[in-house]
Amino acid sequence: MDPFKMMDVAYCRTSVRRDYKVSIEMQKEVIQQHVTHDISKWFIDDGLSGSTINRPDFARLIEWVTSSTQSRTLYVTRYDRLSRNVSNALDFLELCQTHHVEVVSVLEPIPSSLGDKQAAQLLFVQILFSLAEFTRSVTIENINQGLAQKKLEKKVLSAKVPFGYRYQEGKIVPHPSEARVVRQIFSLYTSTSMGYQKIAQQLQKEGKTFRGKPFKKHHVAAILRHSVYTGRIGHNSKNLTPYLSHDVIPIIQPDIFQQAIEKRSRRLPKKRDTREYSLRKKISCPYCDRKLSPKMQSDSIYHHTYHYYACGHEDCVGYRLDASKIEKEVLTSIKTYLTETDNLTTLLDELKKQLSQVAKQKEATVSDLMKQKSCIFDQYEQGTLSKKEMVQQLDILTKQLNDVTSITLTEEQLEERVTQLLHLSDNTIQDVIWSYIDHIQVTPDKQLKEVLLYGIRIQSDVV
Ligand SMILES: [Zn+2]
CATH class of the missing domain: 1.20.58 (Methane Monooxygenase Hydroxylase; Chain G, domain 1)
Incomplete structure (x- = not known):
């Protein structure tokens, strides 16, 4: 039978950690107890961690999901079989929703009272994962790490490969003309007195663009910081690690990169903003509809620091919100919603x-x-x-x-x-x-x- 014509399939996975291991046989049995018909295909990853992406049958399952938009059903015993990581599980569920695959976790039926099934499923899964984490006595730090991981992974899904490179058949390879611009930027920065703004203006004059747009100083600043150009996976290229199973061909010599770091540390006495802005890129500017960005302002007289979400785009009248105040309001509104609607x-x-x-x-x-x-x-x-x-x-x-x-x-x-x-x-x-x-x-x-x-x-x- 053509595996992609099959309507109902199931996925089972056992983990590497013996303490939480539920055998494949038991998972199969639980699923069979809950379905009245035959499962046409079992996708099985035995002894593979839910956190790894390298699960052969899970890869095949994704292929099956994306192969059609016919309505089909996928059975699991629990959502955590799909992934140990809540964000990966959610991404997968969203993928399934897009392709009309209903995911049924036989031991965790979604309460029917939760309303719209698709949205409810995502909320429900978040809560289940949160409960599971709790029962495993995982520390808050660990969960925060998981969320940080999520942010990184989200970035990977949407992030572009750094300027100067292209993603090709699983590898990041230099793009000749962009790589030349990267070298020019490093050269101008380390061997002249030019700052970010001046370099951006110079590139604009030469008609060079950043992904089709005129070069801005923040583009220049970001490029000068990115250690990926030396072929190294630094702290600011962590979001690329899934891509970086192979070496990256360097564009910049390590000593040039080091010179740029040294020049920057001489030029930038500014205080860094270490505040966690939870609503970063989530609030729309009421004037121009762009997303508000975090902004810090320091008062040198009173030594007070203010944190905002702000729109400072040149063609906008400008807008800003006190960061703590709006975060509190948003949380209150959600709390009210959740408690009022029971x-x-x-x-x-x-x-x-x-x-x-x-x-x-x-x-x-x-x-x-x-x-x-x-x-x-x-x-x-x-x-x-x-x-x-x-x-x-x-x-x-x-x-x-x-x-x-x-x-x-x-x-x-x-x-x-x-x-x-x-x-x-x-x-x-x-x-x-x-x-x-x-x-x-x-x-x-x-x-x-x-x-x-x-x-x-x-x-x-x-x-
Ligand atoms: Zn605006």
């Missing part, structure tokens, strides 16, 4: 129901396995099993028992987590919320107008 309380009820289902299932499986165990002993006593066979079979059973008992989540833990969700008090949850915001509209008189979370619109009357 979305999360409904979720809590649903999760509790699921929890007891899982517990029951677990109990049944454990008692079944115990029965099998005593059966093995009986057979050994009766002489139908050799000692070696008995040991082997007991070994398998013990592994299965470990699989089952590793799925744990107490009701108290659940309740506590959801309460945190409801109050959005925890930093981790706030980070989840920030990452969930699609865009924000504000009025010229600095009022919050609308917050759009992946398909869920919160209108101003809630605020």
Whole structure:
């Protein structure tokens, strides 16, 4: 049968970490218990980490998803089989939604009360991942790292390969005429007294462009900082690491790059803005509709620093918002929305129901396995099993028992987590919320107008 004509498929994965391992056989069994028909193809990655992209059957699954826009169904036991990383899981789900593939996690049905199924699924998955992280007692630092990872990965999805290079068949290769411009920039900066602005003007005069637009000083500044030009993966090219499985051909000699760093450190006594701007590039300017950027201003007399989201585009009248104030307002509006519509309380009820289902299932499986165990002993006593066979079979059973008992989540833990969700008090949850915001509209008189979370619109009357 042509695998791309198949309507219903399933994906199973076991991890490398034995403590959370749920065997492929058990996953298959759980899925088969929940579907009434046959699964036409099983995609299976055995013993492969959910964080790695190099999972052969997952790659085939993506191929299957993108091969058609016919409606089809993909079954998994849990969403975390798709990825250990919430952002990868969400990206994959969005891909599935685009291609009309309904993803069904048989142990985690989406509460029907959550409304629009596609948007609800994305929210639900975020919450499930957040709960899972919690039950694994992963520290907040780890989760923050995960979110930072997400930001990096998002960047990879949308980021362009640095100016001077092209992405070709899995490699980053120099683009001859752009590479010449990069060399010119480094040369002008290190061997003349020209600053970013002067260099940009010089390039403009020569008719050289940055991705089709006139060179601006921030382009020049960014190029001079990018260590990728020396063929090195530095802190500012981390977002490229997935591409950089191969070496990058250098455009700039390391000593020239070092000279640029030294010149910059002499020229720039400015204070760096280390504030985390959670709404970066999410608020639209009410005048020109461009996205507001973080801006810091220091008051040298009172030694006070102000943080804004601002539009300073040359053809805009200009606009700025106090950063902390708008962040607080956005959070409040989301909190109000979530509590007023009872979305999360409904979720809590649903999760509790699921929890007891899982517990029951677990109990049944454990008692079944115990029965099998005593059966093995009986057979050994009766002489139908050799000692070696008995040991082997007991070994398998013990592994299965470990699989089952590793799925744990107490009701108290659940309740506590959801309460945190409801109050959005925890930093981790706030980070989840920030990452969930699609865009924000504000009025010229600095009022919050609308917050759009992946398909869920919160209108101003809630605020
Ligand atoms: Zn503007």
